[in-house]
Amino acid sequence: MARITAGVGSSHVPLLGVAADQGKDQDAYFKPIFDGYEWTRKWIADEAKPDVVILVYNDHASAFDMSIVPTFAIGCGERYAPADEGWGPRPVPDVIGHPDLAWHIAQSLILDEFDMTIINEMDVDHGLTVPLTMMYGAPEAWPVKVIPLAVNVVTYPPPSGNRCWALGEAIARAVNSFGEDLNVQIWGTGGMSHQLQGPRAGLINAEWDNRFMDGLVGDTQALRSIPHIEYLRETGSEGIEMVMWLIMRGALGKSTKCLHRHYHVPCSNTAIGHIVLEPVDGTVPPSPTLEGNNAAAQSAIS
């Protein structure tokens, strides 16, 4: 049986990719940021060793332009190349998918009434490759398979925090019903507070960000009811990316404990947040849907 064994939250600021790629990660400006990931790098390489990461992120006008705007999209392809974001692709390995598990999750989610967009081919931008760099450094090949899960947090309205949390619960149900023994992690990326536009640009709210991280730990579900307007007012227009962390949190079930936590201001225009969580009680509610409880439908996709 596949199992979700841990969740990771992390900012995905593009400048961190530039710093890593140009060997500047030990410069005075970047060192405190990269130091905050040292614990995780050791943990993931020596202890956690996931087979697959479900990597929740948003595309930043790279794979998607305004012609198609999927709210939730899941990558079911074999591999994904790093995107050319306007200054050439990052010199990092291709990201290798896990089509069997990805298709299983996609089918399960649709029966669970999450109407996913399926992606077979796309390039992946810094939203996906920067977290891999932060957690794994610069290997010849990424030592983990990745299922990209792209969320629209650019064109309003993005999905609500509550919907994201519920999607996480449905992802956990899907993973739990996959026959193969797999150690699966889920990462929620983006944030924390930042605003990249208008006269209010540069907004940072360390107090709010830290309260948000507090809310990911334990058995509280308070974060799922934060409205969009609160993210916008309190954490800047791009702080809304934090709803993606709630997909990760929802997938960890009833209660969590914190293994590691790090916060730093600034990186470029952004507050860096990073947290590693483990499920204490990974129970998620049963599917509320007709097909989610239909044995014939479920056996058809397993």
Add this chain to the structure above:
Amino acid sequence: MSGYKDIHEYLDDFEDIPGTRVYTAARARQGYHLNQFAMSLMKPENRDRWKADERAYLDEWPMTEEQKQAVLDRDYNRLLDLGGNIYFLSKVFSTDGLSFVQAVSTMTGMSVEDYQAMMNAGGRSPKGVRSKREGN
């Protein structure tokens, strides 16, 4: 919709945030060709043609004259008003060789140095810029 009566109430709240243009459907419609033009600069061959003659390149797109002029002026606040979104517009300033900090600071009325100093000192406080109505 978290306590809103309807989509209009939800959207009205966005206009209450000082110094911020939320990328709503209305802005996405208004700025569709502007943002698609910006996206076209992800291709090296398009960047070359753009750099050779910006005006001629812009004239290939069904954008308004105001939008074209704001692009030529690199007036990013104006571009947000005309339906631009910062992630798409970033293709324009990346082509100019500007970083996010350099480009973003032009919208704040601060010099790059002052903006960077503000970020290094912990960023802009939300105090006083949460709501026009509440003034908090």
